[in-house]
Amino acid sequence: MNSPTPRKPRVAVVFGGRSSEHAVSCVTAGAVLDALDPDAYEVVPIGIARDGRWVLESSDTERLRLTSAQTLPSVDAERPAIQLLREEEHAALVVTEPSAPPRVLGEVDVVFPVLHGPWGEDGTLQGMLEMAGVRYVGAGVLASAVGMDKAYMKVVLEAAGLPVMPGVVITRRQWEQDPDSCRAEVAALGFPVFCKPARGGSSIGISKVHGPDELDAAVAEAQQHDPKVLIEVSAEGAREVECGVLEALDGTVQTSPPAEVRVGGDHEFYDFAAKYLPQEHTELDVPAILPDEVTRQMQELSVRAFEAVGGEGLARVDFFVMPDGRLVVNELNTMPGFTPMSMYPRMWQAAGLDYAQLVDRLVQLALRRDTGLR
Template identity: 55%
Template sequence: MSSHPAAPPADGPGRRTRVAVVFGGRSEEHSISCATAASVLRAMDRERYDVVPIGITREGHWVLVDDDPEALEIRDGRLPHVPDTGRQVIVPLGGLDQDLRVVATDGTVADLGPVDVVFPLLHGPFGEDGTIQGLLELADIRYVGCGVLASAAMMDKHVMKVLFSSAGLAVGPYTVITDLDWRRDRAAALDAAASLHFPVFVKPARAGSSMGVVKVDGPEELEAAVDKARSHDPKVLVEQGIAGREIECGVLQGRGADVPRISEVGEITVVGGGHEFYDFEAKYLDEASVRIQVPAGVSDGVRAQVREVARRAFEVAGCEGLARVDCFVTEAGEVLINEINTMPGFTPFSMYPQAWAASGVSYPELVDELIQLALARPLGLR
């Protein structure tokens, strides 16, 4: 893939583009985000990019960290985290300049200078949900990926379904249990959920990495499953189980006014390890039990349908940069959309980069392209 013509704020004579890579964060996907950052830091071309690694601790402190990908990897089942380095990063909001600052534990302030673009590699709430995007909008700093609205709407599996079904995309049957529903009339909420066909999947509305997702085979297990999902998010979805294959597809924003680019489709199959579905352990700790196959062995018709659903979903949601669209394909060949991830798993072994690799875009090229798309984007309302 050829690179873009020089984007406005970057690549000036003798100057590398400064990219702040932001990772970790307050969500339960903190460690996954660190692992993603390790891969992205490794892939960034240091001839072109000056990298500023910023970690967000589990408590939410922004800290300048060492550029040390190895420390951020998942190793032998050990989940990495952002250490509190005591070098606090401050993002100026709407002020006179856009220089980031670092405050040391003794209170001394150092000027880090401006960054051209932020690459927010955050998954889940307080990262993938529009919050960091809002902060960067206020700070007038360009960033990779979806904006505030798309990030927030696509984080919430309920809002996502409402938008998709209003656009004519097929979603499976479901009910929603809000915090108020649960506290006001738990029996009614459970009755409504039990009217779906079992098995059902109970899940937090705003989580990821299969955190808090429970497969429920009968009404007697429902209440405990809702309580479990509620420990991740007070808003819960109960979805009818879909008997189908999990087929996923990557979308990459087009350059300029071009239409979004759609990758080859891939399939996730859980092949062993006693996992009943694609759960957290299967995703990150027991990789031998999962097969990612790109291109998926599906008919041309199904392939075309999934790619079309992915294109429509990206546009309906108003996504920018990237998204991965996950579908179920039933025995009858029906394509239902399960979800869209605005910051999908992004290690070289994750589905999104693999889908692009199979479509002729290597991992470093993908990282590069996402940064260039962000640099080319105007600030403010788009």
């Protein structure tokens, strides 16, 4: 008697979400869905609408592409609702529609969360999956929370002996109760500075502030996305270089060749348009042209930053190479931009790991890792 054919692992790709990075998450999801091998995995696309509703999304990835700033992709909130239910030994996906009885899709083996920003990349989704006992790609609860909150990230990295840019944090209460003290703290840093949402990404809500007369408007812009604002000294004259971190299946931590972002034209910094929209003024050097010793030091600092926050799976560590040659850690992303044109996949492509192989590596890492304390 022939034994039954083993079931393919079921991978739920979760994307969208309530943050301002909803569209970027959708673009990432389209690329990941296309890259997952249908002969190796059963793939289920799960969208989280802007209002927080979970839906069973379409497998048509064409509608998830980003073509312009005016036509951003989004999750279709009118799709059938989907729930992740914990059963005795596993979690199952259940689809509910008003005109039909609940439909069970089956057990979930691993979740691939490609959510960017709060309510997804910040440990909230990871905590839910831990409670449900579902394996997932990427960093755990604490590393995700620290990686999302740039203010606390600086505290952790600095405590680990890593160099960071000077900065101050302004909460909404501080700004409302004593704005003059906040302005004085920023002025003490010296202009220009960058004003950004403390728990944001994709350069959304970021302003370069050239003098005190621009500060109030920049804080208001950042507070549109996060009531907590981080203001940092501008790394004038610095090169922006990034390095990828990836766990190997044997548990060791690997680093990619660094890559450099060079922004020109009307973009004063690496903003949303420069990152995601096709145009001619952003140039990427993959790999970056750096002295061997600087590359080696950057890769070493990347691993230290990854371990300082308790990273798992993957991360991208962003650096400033200062005019005097010093390296300063700008930030660490536990779920970096992951479209095929994003820096993280391109750095690993330069290391000989193509996009599909990278996606497969991350799923395999998740399948081998248990939930819970580790």
